[in-house]
Amino acid sequence: MTLVFDRERLRSLFDLTSEVYASRGGTFDVDPYPTFNRLRETGPVHPGTPHEALGWTGEVFFQGLPYPDRPHFTAYDHETCSRVFKDDEHFVTRVDPIAGEQPMPDAAILFMDGRTHRTHRTLVQPSFVPARATWWLDNFIARIVTSLVDGFAGEDTVDLNIEFASVIPLLTITGSFGISIDDALEVRAAVTADSQRNDVLLQLLLPIIADRRQRPADDLITVLCQAEITDEDGGVQRLSDLEILAFSFLLLAAGSGTTWKQMGITLTALLGNPEALAAARANRSFLRNVIEESLRWTPTDPVFSRFVARDCELGGVDLPAGAVLHICLAAANRDPKRWDRPDEFDPFRPLKPHLGFGHGPHTCLGMHVARAELTHGIGTLLDRFPDLRLDADAPRPRTIGLYERGVDRVPVRLRGSR
Amino acid sequence: MGQLSVRVDRDRCMGTGACAFAVPEVFAVDDTGRAVVVGLADDGDDRVREAVAECPMDALVLEEAS
Numbered sequence: 001m002t003l004v005f006d007r008e009r010l011r012s013l014f015d016l017t018s019e020v021y022a023s024r025g026g027t028f029d030v031d032p033y034p035t036f037n038r039l040r041e042t043g044p045v046h047p048g049t050p051h052e053a054l055g056w057t058g059e060v061f062f063q064g065l066p067y068p069d070r071p072h073f074t075a076y077d078h079e080t081c082s083r084v085f086k087d088d089e090h091f092v093t094r095v096d097p098i099a100g101e102q103p104m105p106d107a108a109i110l111f112m113d114g115r116t117h118r119t120h121r122t123l124v125q126p127s128f129v130p131a132r133a134t135w136w137l138d139n140f141i142a143r144i145v146t147s148l149v150d151g152f153a154g155e156d157t158v159d160l161n162i163e164f165a166s167v168i169p170l171l172t173i174t175g176s177f178g179i180s181i182d183d184a185l186e187v188r189a190a191v192t193a194d195s196q197r198n199d200v201l202l203q204l205l206l207p208i209i210a211d212r213r214q215r216p217a218d219d220l221i222t223v224l225c226q227a228e229i230t231d232e233d234g235g236v237q238r239l240s241d242l243e244i245l246a247f248s249f250l251l252l253a254a255g256s257g258t259t260w261k262q263m264g265i266t267l268t269a270l271l272g273n274p275e276a277l278a279a280a281r282a283n284r285s286f287l288r289n290v291i292e293e294s295l296r297w298t299p300t301d302p303v304f305s306r307f308v309a310r311d312c313e314l315g316g317v318d319l320p321a322g323a324v325l326h327i328c329l330a331a332a333n334r335d336p337k338r339w340d341r342p343d344e345f346d347p348f349r350p351l352k353p354h355l356g357f358g359h360g361p362h363t364c365l366g367m368h369v370a371r372a373e374l375t376h377g378i379g380t381l382l383d384r385f386p387d388l389r390l391d392a393d394a395p396r397p398r399t400i401g402l403y404e405r406g407v408d409r410v411p412v413r414l415r416g417s418r
Numbered sequence: 419m420g421q422l423s424v425r426v427d428r429d430r431c432m433g434t435g436a437c438a439f440a441v442p443e444v445f446a447v448d449d450t451g452r453a454v455v456v457g458l459a460d461d462g463d464d465r466v467r468e469a470v471a472e473c474p475m476d477a478l479v480l481e482e483a484s
Contacts, residue, residue, distance in 0.1 A: 086474065118432060125433040125451030130442065353436070353472040363434040363474040371439070 003147040005167065005185070013188050014166035014260060016401045017408060020192050023061040025051060025402025032302070032402075033343060036331035040076040044315030050074050050303050050328050051402055062403045063110075064305025064324045073319060074303075074326040078335035078355070080315045081327045084306060085359035088113050091306035091325055093362065108250035110362070117361055123227040123239070124247065127220060128365050133372040139218070140172045141373055145380045153384065153414070157391050160381070161410040165263035168377050172369070173255030176220045177248060178208045191253035198249075205248055209241055220251070251366070259370045261300035261406030266374060267381075268397045268407050269294055269345045271390045276347045281386075284379050286347070291374045293347040295356030296339070300405050302330030304358060329355035330405075385414045422459040422466055423481040428452050430477035437469040437478060445469065453477065 012018060016026040032054050039046055039053060046053070049072045051060055060066060075081050084091050094111045109120050126132070148167055152158045174184040183204055190200040205221075212222045224244045229237050239247070270277055270290050279286045308323040319325060333354050334342035340349070357364035364370070381388055390397075394411035424444070433451035437444075443457045444466055459466040470478040 086476065121432060122451055126447075126449055128435075129433055129447035129451065130435045130438045131446060351440075353440070353468070359474050361432060361475065363432075363436065368435055368439065 003144070003167070003171075003181070004151045005163075007162065009185060010162050010166060013185060013192070014162055015408070016261075016404065016406050021401065021404060023059065024404045025056055025058060025060055026404065027400065028054070028056055028402035029398060029400045030054065031399075032330070033334060036076060036328060037334065037343075039074075040331050040335065043317075044077040044080040045073055045075050045317040045319075047071070047073055047317070049324075050326055054402070056402055060403065062303075062305075064307070064326060065403075067324055071320060071323040072326065073314075073317060073323060074328050075315065076328050076331040077315075078332040078338045081329055081332035081355055082359050084314070084325060084327050085304075085355070085362070088117075088361055090309055090312050092309045093117075093306060095307045095322065108246045109365075110250055110254075113361075119229055120247075121361075121365065123229070124220070124223060124251075124365065127223055128368060130368045133368050136172065136176070136369050136372055137376060140175045141168065141376050144168055144171045144175070145377050149380060149384050155414060156416070157394070157411060157413055159409050159411050160267055161260075161264040161397070161407055164377065164381070165267065165410065166260045168263070168373050169259035169370070170256040172373060173252055173366075177205070177252065178212070178217065178219045178221055179204055187252055188256050191249065191256065201249060201252070202245065205245060206241065209244055221248070224248070254364075255366055255369070257404070258300050259366075259373050261401075261404065262294065262370065263374055263377060264397070264407040264410050265298050265300065265399065265405070266291055266294040267378065267410050267412075268390075268399070269297070270347075270378070271388070271410075271412065273345065273347075279347070280378075281382055284382070287375050287379055289347040289351060290378075291371060292351055292354065292356075293345060293349065296333045296354035297345045298399060298405060299330055299333060299354075299356035300401075301403075302405055303328050303403055304362075329358065387413070387415050389413055420461045422461045422463070424455055424459050424466060424470060425479045425481055426453045426455060427477045427479055430475045432475050432477075434474050436472065436474055440469045440472070441465045 035054055075084055092113045109117055148164055152163055170184055170188055174187050186200055208221050212225045216222045224239055224247055227239055276290055280290055303326050305324055305326045308319045308321055308325055310321045312319050336342050357367040391411040391413045397407040397409050399407055431452045433447045435447045437453055438446050444459045445453055446456045448454045470480050
């Protein structure tokens, strides 16, 4: 099987400069790190939002944004960011407890805290642990990667950002939900629309949920259908359709976008660094260093946010209850207290945990799946195309985006002499 | 070389797998989604000390050598 998609449709869905990403500052094209470094050097916590610090005046909708009536603060160093991620008593993901019926995407684990979060996350955690990476590889990732590579192997040039990096995570997560390849692009369009297109997802997912309740299959919807929650009174409950939908929305949205952008960033950095490329060609296990360094150096999600649950002091700054605290993990990942020459992409540096996947109870659920996608995807490209290199005749990739960062293209030559 | 004694606080652990990714010979995540110690940890292995220090849930505990 080869997979060939309508390129223009892919481009429209996976273009950071398009309207789809406007509300996350997709067109922002300034290097934010000099500003982050300057702020970190003068103190761990500053008033204001990251985008204000960067001079961005457009409207932004993101976790913890806009909330114009609340005071905003941002943490920029590793120690403080790490501490905030872990302290879910002072720094919570929502201001008001879930009461009554919520808009569906807001009822997901991203917006739960404490015991409720733990109870719900535990339901899906076993599907995302390191040992499950082979399940993801064997059922989805390997076939998708092979099919995509077969689809463009006859070409001389290809934009890997659009025709490779974008498709692997999307088809992996939709496949794991039992959603057909034909419907996968509709899912992506629905989860990125500013007013998330719940109706599209409802139409796609409700029949699958109904089916799996009757006929269990080896997929995530079945995991969610069979999951049991023990409440505080010891009663055992199954998730409702609504709860399964909320879970699904989050996993489909998070799974189909982040790894795409990180793969583009990683490919661009690797292909632009001859020593690292040679090391990865000589020894595929070096890709681990390449990928972790990419996640440290330029994480696709540079900022997450929390609400301050009660008055407290952080990094010498008084934070009032109700304030929004932005965790600039991108800045923390370049803290010179933790890394030498932090602004350099250097996969030869010793491995050391970074905050690219966050930290604490909300540490990225899909991080081991993302790593498997990145490792297998990039490894296959190196296997199949010994002459793979950035296309010197095409415009150079630019790293862009404010709250979702990525590259605008990864044009490569697949064969021929250097 | 001696052994490090490391324990998982299963009430705190959420099974993120950070430790299992960092030191797969020593840590794994079981079917219930919680970390377990599956191998011996050399006390000269800085990766184990780092995994303990970097656990997202502070769920790994180094016990004093006996």
